[in-house]
Amino acid sequence: MSDEVAELKKVVESLQKEVSRLADEGEITKLQYKYGYYLDKCLYKEVYELYSNSPDTFVEFVGGRYKGKAGVGRLYLDRFANAFVKGRNGPVHGFLLDHDQMQGIVDIDPSGKTAKARFRALMSAGTHKSVAETHPRGLVQWWEGGVYENEYIKEDGVWKIWKLRYFPFWHAAFDKGWSNKEIGELNPFGTTTFPTDPSGPDEIVEQVMLWPDTRVVPFHYTHPVTGEQVKDDDLRAPAWGEDVSTSLPALKLNY
Template sequence: MSTTEASTDLEELRRTVDDLERRLAVAEARHEVRTLHHKYGYYLDKCLYQEVVDLFSRDGEVVFIGGRYRGRAGVERLYLQRFRERFTRGHNGPLPGFLLDHPMMQDVVTVAPDARSAKARIRALMQAGVHHSVPELAGRTSFEQWWEGGVYENSYVVEDGVWKIRELHYTPFWHADYDKGWARTEPMSHLIPTTTFPDDPAGPDELLPDFAFFPATDVVPFHYPHPVTGQAWE
């Protein structure tokens, strides 16, 4: 083998190794992002709201039911002041008799080429309710027992060497009183915010128009293009 041929083979080997390193980094990042979101779901199941907040980046934010909560202060306002105060009376962790399960499914994770940021679309199907043995929790939820279906379109980032949630964008499409089902449950429009913080101490920093519950059938834009046509749906 000539010197030129050996040099060419070595360069090709380097390109192959570089490509494999890049593909491995993307694959590992995809696994980390998927795992991070599922951990978020497990913490949320048990009302571990402080643990949820700690999953966000320093500039993280949440989009939820027609409102945007910006920065750590906004994230804390939603999970600690709104959810924790309402559902668990300020207690961080589960209360006996309160069910709040969030199975996460159908995740599509797209990692940036540098494996330092990512986006994901994930479906949630929540089951929730209050057991009859804890009447003191009655009135803290809209229904005694219910279902909820929604979709996440999130972004994630590596911060201080750790994957964190940069933007959690959750759209709960429908709710269903267990006894009535989704066909006869009225839209929970009273949950859509009309006032921002600080006028509403637990409100969002920004109101986002045009949000509506089922029977509205709006589509949350996909972060990824169509895999065949390459077109984006917005």
Template sequence: MAESQVEKLQQQLEHLTKRLDKVENEAEVRKLHHKYGYYLDKCLYKQVVDLFADHPDTYVEFLGGRYRGKGGVRRLYIDRFQNNFVKGRNGPIHGFLLDHAMLQDIIDVDASGERAFGRWRALMSAGVHRSIADKHPRGHDAQGRPRQWWEGGVYENEYIKEDGVWKIFKYRYFAFWHGEHADGWALTRENYVPFANTTYPDDQFGPDELVKQRLLWPDTRCVPFHYPHPVTRLHVDEDDLRAPEFGEDVNTAEPALSLSDH
């Protein structure tokens, strides 16, 4: 075989290897996030925390706050969620529903193969069965009925490899609509879920820092996309991500949301 043919085959092999690595990395990130969802569904918060990177810049951005480092992640999932939802247990409790469907994933792995970006849609069904409504802190709605609610949100996350294993690095969840099962979403009160307003340690379950961007229905601003348009290769203009009142000038609307760390 001629030397030029061997060189060409080597180049093809390198190219195919890179493509295969990219596909495998995308698959691993997809599995990581879906596994996160399955653990979260059943209140397996210890397992959730272990999915996050040990990197000092790791964080969770959630409802107006950032929980920084593995300690901040643990404070949110173990100290806050585990204590509030399942009274300190790691695992499900009878009669409490917390079901997350993870949908429409778009995953991009960078050229290094060590970092990835993922956008996902979450659709959550949650609530309590009437048999535990009198005991559970989320047991009843404003009308005294066993509480049932929906939530829709978008993740714009970053993932990194640590020692060859993909982990969640920068987690940004925007829970942008809620609705009670009985009333739907047209009657949802504003600020349905309270935003963080006090940081740790003044709030023992609070975030390490507060963030200005806050998004809840009926606010319909668009969560920015980590990727450019697939045809034009352009990012969406910031003004087009805003949501003015019907017929009003865009400059009257809240500022565009951001994926920046600052």
């Protein structure tokens, strides 16, 4: 009987771990989705509060890394808020900025304290014709697609965003489409660091890519069947028929 009890205890412990893992995956997925909903409506204070207080927290965005909670604040509460909604917390009439979050792949660290996840983003944005003469951007509409490779941390029992890396893949005016996008049209968001630029990044990250650049953002996870990571050369994107050595280096996640 004692052997049966011991075996049942093992089963219960295993099930408890599996339930905890599944619950954590669900919480992180919801956290990322909520991030997207807040970002849609320029609720930058709410976005800021989703981030960890850890000194290792950062946001990596279009050529810059914003470090710590202070860096997170400079990006969302200062740079984004001033650029999109003239410093307020919340939307402005006639301005669209939807960030769909989808295709989440969440992996919990065995410790249960940290996690990694990959999400795809699709953004549709622009101004309504009724505000074209009053909004500083005039009449615009555009698409954007990209991928997040993020890390999360559990603080006091609550999952928070720890390290967010966003890689935009393509950016296109609605009427012209992505095939007609001029190369180099999207410049790094921050080319001067803080404090020279009061709302700039703490560090410049030389990993800006955009269509027609089709390099692969590295996967935080291994292949589910082979257990192998995708080789660096297979993450690169040479021209048709050219050797991979002629192409740009593989992207890195920069842990």
